[in-house]
Amino acid sequence: MTSDATVTKHGPDIPAAVKDAVLAGVIALGIFGPLVGLKTEQNMSNELVITTRWGLVAVIVGIVMAGRFLLTTFIWPTIAVRKQRDKAPPSAGRLAFLASFKKWFPSGSLVFLFLYPAIVVYLLGFQGSLKWVDNFGIQILIYVMLGWGLNIVVGLAGLLDLGYVAFYAVGAYSYALLATHFGLSFWLLLPMAGILAALWGIMLGFPVLRLRGDYLAIVTLAFGEIIRLVLINFRELTNGSAGISSIPKITFFGIWSFDVSAPNNFAKVWGLAMSSAYYKIFLYYLILLLALLTAFVTLRLRKLPIGRAWEALREDEIACRSLGINTTNTKLTAFALGAMFGGFAGSFFAARQGFVSPESFVFMESAVIVAIVVLGGMGSMIGVALAAVAMIGGTELLRELSFLKAVFGDNFDPDQFRMLFFGLAMVLIMIWRPRGFVSAREPTVFLTERKAISGSLVKEGHG
Amino acid sequence: MEIFLQQLINGLTLGSIYGLIAIGYTMVFGIIGMVNFAHGDVFMVSAFIAMIFFLLLTTVFGITSIFLTLIIVLVIAMVLTSLLSWTIERVAYRPLRGSFRLAPLISAIGMSIVLSNFIQVAQGPRNKPLPPMLSGTVTLMEKNGFAATISYKQIMIWVVTAVLLAAFWYVVQKTPLGRAQRACEQDRKMAALLGVNVDRTISLTFVMGAALAAVAGTLYLSYYGVVNFSDGFTPGVKAFTAAVLGGIGSLPGAVLGGLLIGLIETFWSGYFSIDYKDVAAFSILAIVLIFMPQGILGRPEVEKV
Numbered sequence: 001m002t003s004d005a006t007v008t009k010h011g012p013d014i015p016a017a018v019k020d021a022v023l024a025g026v027i028a029l030g031i032f033g034p035l036v037g038l039k040t041e042q043n044m045s046n047e048l049v050i051t052t053r054w055g056l057v058a059v060i061v062g063i064v065m066a067g068r069f070l071l072t073t074f075i076w077p078t079i080a081v082r083k084q085r086d087k088a089p090p091s092a093g094r095l096a097f098l099a100s101f102k103k104w105f106p107s108g109s110l111v112f113l114f115l116y117p118a119i120v121v122y123l124l125g126f127q128g129s130l131k132w133v134d135n136f137g138i139q140i141l142i143y144v145m146l147g148w149g150l151n152i153v154v155g156l157a158g159l160l161d162l163g164y165v166a167f168y169a170v171g172a173y174s175y176a177l178l179a180t181h182f183g184l185s186f187w188l189l190l191p192m193a194g195i196l197a198a199l200w201g202i203m204l205g206f207p208v209l210r211l212r213g214d215y216l217a218i219v220t221l222a223f224g225e226i227i228r229l230v231l232i233n234f235r236e237l238t239n240g241s242a243g244i245s246s247i248p249k250i251t252f253f254g255i256w257s258f259d260v261s262a263p264n265n266f267a268k269v270w271g272l273a274m275s276s277a278y279y280k281i282f283l284y285y286l287i288l289l290l291a292l293l294t295a296f297v298t299l300r301l302r303k304l305p306i307g308r309a310w311e312a313l314r315e316d317e318i319a320c321r322s323l324g325i326n327t328t329n330t331k332l333t334a335f336a337l338g339a340m341f342g343g344f345a346g347s348f349f350a351a352r353q354g355f356v357s358p359e360s361f362v363f364m365e366s367a368v369i370v371a372i373v374v375l376g377g378m379g380s381m382i383g384v385a386l387a388a389v390a391m392i393g394g395t396e397l398l399r400e401l402s403f404l405k406a407v408f409g410d411n412f413d414p415d416q417f418r419m420l421f422f423g424l425a426m427v428l429i430m431i432w433r434p435r436g437f438v439s440a441r442e443p444t445v446f447l448t449e450r451k452a453i454s455g456s457l458v459k460e461g462h463g
Numbered sequence: 464m465e466i467f468l469q470q471l472i473n474g475l476t477l478g479s480i481y482g483l484i485a486i487g488y489t490m491v492f493g494i495i496g497m498v499n500f501a502h503g504d505v506f507m508v509s510a511f512i513a514m515i516f517f518l519l520l521t522t523v524f525g526i527t528s529i530f531l532t533l534i535i536v537l538v539i540a541m542v543l544t545s546l547l548s549w550t551i552e553r554v555a556y557r558p559l560r561g562s563f564r565l566a567p568l569i570s571a572i573g574m575s576i577v578l579s580n581f582i583q584v585a586q587g588p589r590n591k592p593l594p595p596m597l598s599g600t601v602t603l604m605e606k607n608g609f610a611a612t613i614s615y616k617q618i619m620i621w622v623v624t625a626v627l628l629a630a631f632w633y634v635v636q637k638t639p640l641g642r643a644q645r646a647c648e649q650d651r652k653m654a655a656l657l658g659v660n661v662d663r664t665i666s667l668t669f670v671m672g673a674a675l676a677a678v679a680g681t682l683y684l685s686y687y688g689v690v691n692f693s694d695g696f697t698p699g700v701k702a703f704t705a706a707v708l709g710g711i712g713s714l715p716g717a718v719l720g721g722l723l724i725g726l727i728e729t730f731w732s733g734y735f736s737i738d739y740k741d742v743a744a745f746s747i748l749a750i751v752l753i754f755m756p757q758g759i760l761g762r763p764e765v766e767k768v
Contacts, residue, residue: 027546027550030543030546031543031546031547031550034512034515034516034543035508035511035512035515035581035582035585035586036585038515038519039585039586039587040514040515040518040586040587040591041587042589042592046592047594048514048518048591048592048593049518049522050515050518050519050522050523160565160568207749207753208753210753211752211753211756213564214496214497214498214568215707215752215756217498217568218498218703218707218748218752219748219749219752219753221700222700222745222746222748222749223745223749225700225741225745226742226745226746226749229739229741229742229745230742232738233738233739233742363696364576367572367576370569370572371569371572371573374565374566374569375569378565416583416584417580417584419576419580420576420577420580420581420584422573422576423573423574423575423576423577423578423580424573424577425573426569426570426572426573426576427554427555427570427573427574427577430555430559430566430567430569430570430573431555431558431559431570434559434562434563434566435563435566
């Protein structure tokens, strides 16, 4: 690989780039040749047989070679040139645009979020809106809420938690068990699920107080897995991997029910046609309000001493301790509050699905939530929300690409590529912006004016 | 006594596999201070490569000698897995070196998702069973109808592990390559000043770790006779536990930790409850990290301002 400087001076070095592309092709052939080209399948007598797909391998190798060639001859030099140019400070007009964008974007998107179900219903009717409100609206908002909840732990306090899904599970199982066994209402169990999850947060947070960085991440991962394995194996309580089904729906504060058989069914009371869309729209607003509650609490807490202690802890734990901040309490409150919002989201999830099983709380979920927080830019609320929309919305969109079947044949299912693209996006975004979408650090206290600094200027200790 | 002996044999076999994977974790952590989260999935991919070539050699080329097949499969799996790991380091980790400390970890988690889903898409989500091979056993003790046995497979796993660990030990301790690797582990900047090619050494560390993971993958496949795209995560976490237990950064520690984890797991499932064997492994991970983060053979980490 030639260095960027020589490329910009002499223009692209075509023979070297060709050689490089051929080398990349050989490597791609070595990796994809056996794994893609020789597909193993079980035949009728359960023996594995090999079917070859050399055409597909040729296409992949071709794409890798072309991509590598374009990268070395065109894309990297362009980026290098642009980097040199961008060293000049941005113009006043650009700054003003950014400032106004920052001002109207949160409120603008809030208005859009509140109008979203109405827009979808107007465009597609009640039946058509189901998919857009449920798969996109509710699904994304759950992850926004989880991202914001974890943002307290990872983004503000700088404690990398890879087992956040455990608190989500505690919330979901609390609602599922208490509602099915004792018939308690969602509105009573929501705070209870939050409190239980917060207790678990403190219980699991206590032993890991001394750990930092990667070790903390691995121990929290272990805790998350232990809780999932206990949920699978403690069959007397949790019904094992079969899960808990027929979890009651949420009622509109007990006034209207969304059960079809109930006398106070929402549609019956208002004399509307039966449709599950009302319940979905209700759930949409509920999760929107829950997510906004998370955001509101976080934003207010950031201005309190505890919030500042969190951020100080994130930047440098040793300095924090020498200034007399009680790191034990600071860490435990972060764990407890993050866990509490995870618990809220969990009980909402259980009520929305009507069914919970340990399958929903695998490590992959934790990884997805951590990815959302880090990709968004640790600590930035807008960044986390944007990352959730991009990652969850983007992968949900893949379900909609059925027109690709016309191109690739009938047994092509874009859905199976969902997580593959998710993983690739994680790697690529990290390489492109290692500090996430929004990496600026905004001070909560300032003398005359608020000056944001780039995240790359802060050390980010090993909390 | 027979049950104890049998569990000991099974535990040592499982432990050798964990130990081989753990070396990959411990070397990478030692040299760049990063938990290579995708290592468990590299191990899984290597088992798939072994499975594909085993089928290819036995059904298409019709090689009947089991030892010849295993040796060819082992070599091919080591080469291709090393290539894969080298590429992953080049594409996903090298651009992030010296960057924000969470970035490589997130990139590695992303890579782990990519690998397992790539295999799921390319080879299908179902279990891949191989016909049984090397099915003989040696009976050691027999009493009241229960016999403690060693299967040929287990003997093969021990022999292969021992031979490769010896070869690996020689490379790390006696060759210029190993010296460069140990130098980078102690002080990367100083090693670079003294003319060690740090980038190349880090790449080679990934390659060596992957080659040993490929050995583990091939042995795992021949031991259990079945592999699935999701098989990377749990052995990966257990091998990481082994690396931490033995003292991260220490090569003998990784092997020792692997054997211990293998023994704990089999004894736990033999005497207590098979359902909770993974809980036991994860609990050990948590307990070790909390109470003795330096492990058995590791150096304590000094906190610097």
